[in-house]
Amino acid sequence: MIPASFEYVRAESLDEALALLVEHGDEVKLLAGGHSLLPLMKLRLATPSVLVDIGRIDELKYVRDEGDVVAIGALTTHHDLARNALLSRHVPVLAHVAGQVGDPQVRHRGTIGGSIAHGDAASDLPAVVLALGGTYVVAGPKGRREIPASEFHLGFLETALEPDEALTEIRVGKWGEGGWGFEKLTKRAQDWAIVGVVAVRREVPDGAGAGAVAAGSGIGVALVNMASVPVRAASTETALADGASIADAAALADADCDPAADVNASVEYRRHLARVLVRRALEQASR
Amino acid sequence: MSILGNRVLRREDPKFLTVGGTYVGDLPLEGALHVTFVRSTAAHARIESVDVEGARSAPGVVAVYTDADIDAGPVAPMGFLNQAMKRSFLADGVVRYVGEPVIAIVAESREAGADAAELVVIEYEPLPVVVDPEAAVSSETMIFEGADTNVPFELQFPEDPALFDDCEVVVRQRIVNQRVAPCPLEARAAAAEMVEGRLRFFASTQGAHGVKETLVAQLGLAPEDVHVISPDVGGGFGAKGSVYTEELVVGWCARALGRPVRWSETRSDSMVGLGHGRGQVQNVTIGGTRAGQITAYRLNVLQDSGAYADIGAVLPFMTRQMAPGVYAIPKVECSTRSILTNTVPTVAYRGAGRPEATAALERVVDCFAAEIGLDPAQVRRRNLIQADAFPYTTAVGTKYDSGDYLRAFELALENAGYDDLRAEQARRREAGSSDRSVKQIGIGISSYVEITAPIAGGEFGAVEVRPDGKVIVRTGTSPHGQGHATAWSMIVADAMGVALEDIEVIHGDTDIVPRGGGTGGSRSLQLGGTAVNQAAGEVVDRARELAADLLEADPADIVLDKAGGRFHVAGTPSISRSWRELGAASIERDGVPLQAEADFEYPGATFPFGTHVSVVEVDIETGQVRLLRHISVDDAGKIMNPLLAEGQVHGGIAQGVAQALLEEFRYDAGGNPLTANLADYSFISAVELPSFETAFTETPTPLNTLGVKGIGEAGTIGSTPAVHNAVCDALAHLGVRHVDMPATPERVWEAIQSAGGSPTESDTETATGATGPGPGA
């Protein structure tokens, strides 16, 4: 519960943070809200020798209307997302789920960028962005690039981010018409999901802009904690596209993933939960 | 009008809510060194080699000790436990559980200690690991090689093979009362320094005097050379009633190094180092008539003691004492066996042996009711000990002081709206028969009686009136959240007619309070409160004599006007002496303070009781359980302060619910803890709990002048089986007969799966004539 010693640097801007990443190489870690990183450091499971605190970089805290897309700064906290009017109007599922993360303390410190960059498959927000077909914007010494959410998470705590890159923005298409559902089974309110499900049903209205059309219409279903990364329930999605009933499609919810067992759930129970919760989330989404 | 029985606000709270308390970790001990323990990562192993050189030369390290360096110990277990199971201060060549302290590093800072701990290299040669208590019984692996047994303590009685012969119905159930972590918010901490040749020891404890006795015995010191102080204590729940070897090491280091030494454990250490509670496997058999009369009961207890014979090994004694609970059962047998396993030792935890008795009995009463097709309320009503039967001696020889079980029971059912709940349950079952997404409700009842102040021993109390009119109360009890300062002040205010603000309560300092039994087993108010009351009465008598002298009257004519806090001659209130005047006069005239000390002699244990009703909602598809309502009626004799009593009940219920639904300390088969932090260990929070519906009935005890019993543990004892029964009740129509605690989503789902939605084959026999069933497992 006492971290190994480390050096602490506060970056005042994104450019400064990026320069520090380059300067310190493998030894450095960015510190956002600290709610995933600090617990690991206290258990000495993470022992970075330099921490670059990006928590006060205001230029990365925003929710912006960019026409067909809502752009979210990586350092926006869960609390601010949950309370954001723009997000609630255009991507209500993301605002809702941000309000379900952990407890109020966690939501006041934890950031969407940290949640995504950390790469814990038990996190809620990555699954939402995945279901929505969003993109991540990252910046590094070689400049800025965009990574589709479906290509970002590679394995447990492993992402497509290079060590000298920072996640700067999350981009999701505006809602349009449709519905959504979110189901999260926990033992206690503050817990991570034993299994979580995000289902979105999007209908692109006629005459929508290019961004919205690119995000596509149809149904997206993503699972929390059902694999080492957030995954889409592809078989369920396909079945629905082929006209299957919700019940039949939900029965395929766990077909494309390989969940692990832990103190809260066996593999079999997780698979069962995925099927039940997908059905419920789809029922909500179709209301 | 008496202040007793009123909702007096806690006098402790302004400090805690503003500047905060002063805990051991807050004490400004100048130049104090920090102790860091290197703990075993092996569950059972011989220590092959230890390399501490790296740690010794690390920055800030002052000393590194192994057990060989410590010229004290080992600690023998309590007298009636197996004496071969001694425990050294640090592991003595064999480690017996993950978390056992092996090395003590003393460093200039906590951080330096943590860094140095990383440099210690310990090589272990693994020994076979025993984690499952049932497997341990027949295991050839000896946790203490010299002991030739893994049983530190047992109470075995011959079984009557005919015990259930005349029963029409016999039901058996194996029940696991799981291991839980006590989780006081303040983890363990201690500090020690040498002051003028004496050891001054600061303890986060439930009893400073017990700590002193242990330090004296284990460090080989004279009693007058040890001074123990317990500052504010952030919870104990029984687990801080034990003195841990880490604390002995802290005391030893302060003497060895001649510098102040302190230790505050981390939460991660606490989860595997502070003892655990509960941990029983119970084989229970209940028998009776088809009409619902319970006539015979057998409880066989296997107590998981963990790796050393601590207090946990002894607790089945109390399980046995309370085995028959609230029922008039003519034939009762209870045998217990405690068994060592490669896990952290079990200790007292809120209820300590009694909740386990209630949990077993109340669960099988429901099983019995289900078997004969009677409402569980009806079976209880039929078997409760009647109010006119007290004092009542049970079939195991326990003598209950007073009670009116039926009154509390009926009130609880009434407050719950029991019949309406059953009707709602029937509606949901009906709706659920075609739609599994309809959530089902379960209603659980638990009627309990428990034993408070179970361990023989009186208590010290003293009251002194200072010349400035302030009243100093000294008590041998050791509050750590209970509110003794408030309650003891109320007692003194009531007896003496002084204002609460003028009363100060001192505890937890062995130089100021000469004796004390501390706080545990819900003993404090009935023993310590009564002692204070007795002392206050004696001070009033002395003051009366003094006033008589000063007023030149006969003491018999002097009256105490409690409203004004003044003594005067009856009928002449205008000429009087105040407490302040008398306090000053005593010193001026007689050269002694106006004070009295009392030792309230142990009058025997008291037996609080009550009934809890719990309502849960179960999501049949996921297994998730939500507590909708919890209704309690507790009777702890006279209620001194309903606010404090409710506080105790609320906390108790919360912990009881947590055991029923969420908490379980788990080890894997290799003895590795799986729930060693508060993310994995499902410590309950307010969000999971509804507002409790509490009520009291008051049946005074004849054993003390205040008529009070203990209320500290009753909430836990009453609530756990009510919630547990509610969960099982919610699933009964699906064929589920029993689900062990905690009723986590997965476990509930599994139970539903394996019941297959239709009545299961139950382990139940219907006796036929004299051949009857054999003895229970």
Ligand SMILES: Cc1cc2nc3c(=O)[nH]c(=O)nc-3n(C[C@H](O)[C@H](O)[C@H](O)COP(=O)(O)OP(=O)(O)OC[C@H]3O[C@@H](n4cnc5c(N)ncnc54)[C@H](O)[C@@H]3O)c2cc1C
């Ligand atoms: C008690 C508790 C309960 C929780 N419950 C939930 C829950 O129910 N659901 C859920 O989803 N989460 C939960 N969390 C996690 C919470 O959401 C975390 O805050 C979040 O996962 C990480 O965000 P952070 O800003 O705190 O990141 P940090 O802890 O600061 O960083 C996490 C990792 O991401 C890296 N990082 C951070 N920001 C960036 C960036 N902009 N670019 C590149 N790398 C970056 C860091 O270097 C680090 O490796 C819980 C946490 C706690 C403590």
